[in-house]
Amino acid sequence: MADLISLTIxxxxxxxxxxxxxxxxxxxxxxxxxTLCYHPNLTANGICxxxxxxxxxxxxxxxxxxxxxxxxxxxxxxxxxxLTARRVILELLASTVDLSEAPEILAYMKRIGAQxxxxxxxxxxxxxxxxxxxxxxxxYSKCVMxxxxxxxxxxxxxxxxxxxxxxxxxxxxxxxAYGVPMPQTxxxxxxxxxxxxxxxxxxxxxxxxxxxxx
Amino acid sequence: xxxxxxxxxxxxxxxxxxxVDLHVRGGRIFRADAPFDVAPNYGRLCVKGRxxxxxxxxxxxxxxxxxxxxxxxxxxRTPASGxxxxxxxSWDEALATVADRLLSLADRFGADSITANxxxxxxxxxxxxxxxxxxxxxxxxxxxxxxxxxHAGSVAGLQLxxxxxxxxNSIAExxxxxxxxxxxxxxxxxxxxxxxxxxxxxxxxxxxxxxxxPRQTEMTQFAALWLRHRPGTDTALFNAMANVIVSEGLANxxxxxxxxEGYHAYVADLAGKTPEWAEQITGVPAADIRAxxxxxxxxxxxxxxxxxxxSQSTHGSDNTLTLTNLALLCGHVGRPGTxxxxxxxxxxxxxxxxxxxxxxxxxxxQPLTDPAVRAKFEAAWGAxxxxxxxxxxxxFVDGVFTGRVKGWYLMGENPLMSEPHQAHAREAxxxxxxxVSQDIFFNETNIYADVILPAASFAEQxxxxxxxxxxxxxxxxxxxxxxxxRPDWQILTDLAHVTLKKMGRPEAAASWSYTSASDVWEEMxxxxxxxxxxxxxxxxxxxxxxxxxxxxxxxxxxxxxxQEFPRGRGKFWPVAWKTDSELPDDEYPFVLSTxxxxxxxxxxxxxxxxxxxxxxxECTVELHPKDAERxxxxxxxxxxxxxRRGSITAxxxxxxxxxxxxxxxxxxxxxxxxNVLTDVxxxxxxxxxxxxxxxxxxxxxxxPQDRPGADVPLIGRGAIKDPVGQ
Numbered sequence: 046m047a048d049l050i051s052l053t054i055x056x057x058x059x060x061x062x063x064x065x066x067x068x069x070x071x072x073x074x075x076x077x078x079x080t081l082c083y084h085p086n087l088t089a090n091g092i093c094x095x096x097x098x099x100x101x102x103x104x105x106x107x108x109x110x111x112x113x114x115x116x117x118x119x120x121x122x123x124x125x126x127x128l129t130a131r132r133v134i135l136e137l138l139a140s141t142v143d144l145s146e147a148p149e150i151l152a153y154m155k156r157i158g159a160q161x162x163x164x165x166x167x168x169x170x171x172x173x174x175x176x177x178x179x180x181x182x183x184x185y186s187k188c189v190m191x192x193x194x195x196x197x198x199x200x201x202x203x204x205x206x207x208x209x210x211x212x213x214x215x216x217x218x219x220x221x222a223y224g225v226p227m228p229q230t231x232x233x234x235x236x237x238x239x240x241x242x243x244x245x246x247x248x249x250x251x252x253x254x255x256x257x258x259x
Numbered sequence: 260x261x262x263x264x265x266x267x268x269x270x271x272x273x274x275x276x277x278x279v280d281l282h283v284r285g286g287r288i289f290r291a292d293a294p295f296d297v298a299p300n301y302g303r304l305c306v307k308g309r310x311x312x313x314x315x316x317x318x319x320x321x322x323x324x325x326x327x328x329x330x331x332x333x334x335x336r337t338p339a340s341g342x343x344x345x346x347x348x349s350w351d352e353a354l355a356t357v358a359d360r361l362l363s364l365a366d367r368f369g370a371d372s373i374t375a376n377x378x379x380x381x382x383x384x385x386x387x388x389x390x391x392x393x394x395x396x397x398x399x400x401x402x403x404x405x406x407x408x409x410h411a412g413s414v415a416g417l418q419l420x421x422x423x424x425x426x427x428n429s430i431a432e433x434x435x436x437x438x439x440x441x442x443x444x445x446x447x448x449x450x451x452x453x454x455x456x457x458x459x460x461x462x463x464x465x466x467x468x469x470x471x472x473p474r475q476t477e478m479t480q481f482a483a484l485w486l487r488h489r490p491g492t493d494t495a496l497f498n499a500m501a502n503v504i505v506s507e508g509l510a511n512x513x514x515x516x517x518x519x520e521g522y523h524a525y526v527a528d529l530a531g532k533t534p535e536w537a538e539q540i541t542g543v544p545a546a547d548i549r550a551x552x553x554x555x556x557x558x559x560x561x562x563x564x565x566x567x568x569x570s571q572s573t574h575g576s577d578n579t580l581t582l583t584n585l586a587l588l589c590g591h592v593g594r595p596g597t598x599x600x601x602x603x604x605x606x607x608x609x610x611x612x613x614x615x616x617x618x619x620x621x622x623x624x625q626p627l628t629d630p631a632v633r634a635k636f637e638a639a640w641g642a643x644x645x646x647x648x649x650x651x652x653x654x655f656v657d658g659v660f661t662g663r664v665k666g667w668y669l670m671g672e673n674p675l676m677s678e679p680h681q682a683h684a685r686e687a688x689x690x691x692x693x694x695v696s697q698d699i700f701f702n703e704t705n706i707y708a709d710v711i712l713p714a715a716s717f718a719e720q721x722x723x724x725x726x727x728x729x730x731x732x733x734x735x736x737x738x739x740x741x742x743x744x745r746p747d748w749q750i751l752t753d754l755a756h757v758t759l760k761k762m763g764r765p766e767a768a769a770s771w772s773y774t775s776a777s778d779v780w781e782e783m784x785x786x787x788x789x790x791x792x793x794x795x796x797x798x799x800x801x802x803x804x805x806x807x808x809x810x811x812x813x814x815x816x817x818x819x820x821x822q823e824f825p826r827g828r829g830k831f832w833p834v835a836w837k838t839d840s841e842l843p844d845d846e847y848p849f850v851l852s853t854x855x856x857x858x859x860x861x862x863x864x865x866x867x868x869x870x871x872x873x874x875x876x877e878c879t880v881e882l883h884p885k886d887a888e889r890x891x892x893x894x895x896x897x898x899x900x901x902x903r904r905g906s907i908t909a910x911x912x913x914x915x916x917x918x919x920x921x922x923x924x925x926x927x928x929x930x931x932x933x934n935v936l937t938d939v940x941x942x943x944x945x946x947x948x949x950x951x952x953x954x955x956x957x958x959x960x961x962x963p964q965d966r967p968g969a970d971v972p973l974i975g976r977g978a979i980k981d982p983v984g985q
Contacts, residue, residue: 049279077586084295085295085296085300086302146260149443178871178874178978179310179871179872179873179874179977180309180310180874181310182307200459200462200463202303202455202459203455204455204458204459204462204481221323227978227979228874228977228978229978233304233305233306233447233451233857234306234308234309234310234858234874234978235304235305235306235451236304236305236306236309237302237303237309237311239309240292240293240302240309242275246260248290249289249290249309249310249312250281250310250870251288251289251290252260252290255260255284255289256260259260
């Protein structure tokens with residue numbers, strides 16, 4: 046049994062084994078911290094920063110999914126500073142990405158008073174839907190670049206490495222190497238990427254066709 | 260997209276037994292996901308599990324009972340050419356016809372003239388009732404299933420050495436392995452989700468992997484050591500590893516003394532089977548054999564995983580024995596991270612055997628030759644049961660030619676795609692007096708049938724599957740079956756009632772009063788001490804339980820043989836180097852190995868009507884670049900592959916994946932069926948055919964005129980490509 050560490054989350058004393066992340070320690074104590082890129086089965090990367098929390102004494106907000114607990118740490122998960130950061134993250138996301146098939150994100154935005162249209166009018170991330178194989182489509186206009194699909198395809202699950210990043214800056218997106226169609230890559234069409242996609246950017250052909258019909 | 264319902268079930272393809280959530284809307288499945296927190300797959304699926312369920316709603320599903328319009332007679336049985344050859348009938352008429360015909364055969368030729376194939380795709384409950392019907396109503400033990408064609412070699416070997424034949428350790432242990440050997444298993448294509456855990460053991464935990472395989476499978480990319488032995492030389496390779504372990508003092512003497520027998524005779528036999536001797540036979544450098552032996556024996560825990568490459572051989576049971584010898588020498592069995600693990604093929608091939616779908620045993624391998632066991636089943640079934648083990652499925656075919664077998668009950672099996680030497684098997688089918696098929700699609704065999712009984716698919720019925728690590732898991736109703744199709748257990752229950760009434764045995768009908776699949780399981784577990792602790796409620800709560808599970812509060816058994824082996828001590832078996840395979844010669848200079856590709860399932864009945872077919876739409880003949888050069892053949896050119904049994908035409912896929920002199924042909928494609936070529940030679944103990952070695956010749960051929968897609972270049976055919984380069 047690992048050593049138990051004592052910390053404070055939202056004013057309550059919480060104990061957790063050394064090495065536990067703030068996210069998991071909070072979850073065990075019944076405190077839910079919102080996440081977007083984080084997935085319990087995958088390596089946490091702290092990409093989206095939706096899970097940021099305030100750690101007393103730390104200069105910056107800390108991503109709860111990757112920061113381990115420390116003895117005596119004082120964590121506040123819903124301060125105004127935290128909520129402001131989360132609102133801005135989601136408002137920026139909503140201004141560039143189609144979140145229409147991410148109901149959990151939309152619900153959370155509503156809960157914390159984030160406005161979808163706050164940064165409207167800038168460049169939107171728009172890509173044609175890639176329909177290049179019999180099994181799934183890739184609609185990167187809906188992609189929040191959480192990295193989950195790339196991770197499952199790589200060392201977190203499949204060790205297939207069919208997916209990578211393409212482009213730079215606002216144009217960066219998940220891609221195949223050299224942008225070739227999926228059947229020409231190492232893809233084995235396991236669809237484990239589809240299984241972890243949080244926004245409907247990846248979905249099966251059958252589901253996609255039904256969505257269009259609706 | 261919002262689902263109207265999400266049904267937790269179990270994947271119907273391979274033996275990994277992945278849990279799936281079927282998303283349903285408007286009576287149709289539109290998505291399959293895997294629960295992230297549930298064994299054995301923890302959110303992972305492969306292409307077949309995630310996307311291959313579309314066969315369920317395919318318009319060609321069998322939906323109504325059918326009877327052939329023209330009476331079929333032995334020797335003149337013909338394949339139906341289309342729907343017009345069938346008459347749609349009521350269930351009453353169909354079942355009465357089946358009962359009448361079977362009883363007539365039993366009357367004229369004896370009950371042993373009837374044979375039945377249980378189904379490794381159907382549920383435990385379905386298979387239990389099939390063997391109960393064949394044994395308890397018809398009165399013969401001639402029931403067997405496709406395990407005979409896949410792991411019979413493993414089963415026979417493991418029975419001799421240990422007295423048990425299941426995979427000894429669990430999938431859950433795989434990601435923490437220290438050292439393991441994979442042999443005769445193209446794991447990434449045949450057990451894709453298991454392969455993800457094995458690959459992670461290497462990549463994340465630093466496990467050392469030894470691959471012994473003639474083909475450059477994807478697993479070789481993760482191997483510390485790849486032993487590329489010549490096809491069929493497995494026993495020489497593993498004997499030489501054992502020789503090194505003994506001669507270098509690496510054997511686990513404490514384990515040998517405590518848990519094994521036959522060691523001294525075995526060691527005496529190993530003398531002379533040196534790595535240098537094996538190098539001559541296998542082509543594997545002696546130094547590599549030594550390194551592999553040291554790696555395996557030197558690990559604190561090491562596991563062996565194998566597949567069809569070991570089992571499907573004229574010496575499949577010998578191959579298995581050389582592997583069990585290795586594990587016994589090193590004590591690598593009976594602990595986590597060790598074990599002897601035949602990776603079972605079908606979703607429920609373990610369960611089909613467990614449910615009594617074999618000629619010599621009832622549920623959980625209770626032998627029917629044991630009078631006490633037989634008496635227990637006789638009392639429960641209200642029947643006098645035959646005491647002689649029945650025929651194996653490979654003997655069904657020969658039994659037709661000797662006049663012993665007259666009728667065949669096919670539950671979900673397609674022998675004209677799966678049996679070796681297709682022409683021979685077809686001739687047998689043509690000779691049958693009566694053929695009935697209970698299936699979800701027309702296939703290459705049941706177009707010869709007299710009666711078709713349309714069955715429900717996995718997504719349309721309740722029941723249980725048992726996966727490769729003996730984990731019993733439930734399947735559930737997600738969508739309604741097409742037309743009048745019904746779950747197999749219901750069909751068999753009604754057929755039993757009809758048959759028993761005609762036989763004038765109404766008292767036996769009392770033991771056929773099932774109203775649900777759960778009723779069937781309840782009877783199974785009452786008669787099977789190893790299953791007693793498992794019921795449907797527990798399965799719903801715990802998601803799955805590994806049998807043996809003798810009591811409701813027993814946790815189940817993820818790994819076997821901790822204290823002892825079922826036969827007591829593990830037995831060493833000296834194995835001589837020999838082969839009865841058909842070896843290449845001047846006339847037929849290539850070795851043919853058959854097997855699978857990731858995107859298809861076996862005879863193709865389910866996957867060739869699925870979106871899966873689009874990604875690998877045709878048969879390919881895998882050929883080494885040097886051989887291709889000599890034949891002046893390039894990838895995409897058409898070749899004729901011929902053996903002494905027949906010929907097929909398909910496109911060449913030139914790749915260094917197969918060694919020189921070997922061609923590999925997948926057996927999914929009816930228009931170029933690999934089993935046209937294969938031979939009927941069997942392992943003497945296991946009766947398993949030699950699907951991995953037979954002799955063929957190759958020549959360039961013209962594109963077949965009637966083959967769809969023949970005019971499209973191979974590169975334009977889905978994802979067909981050379982996986983390894985030259």
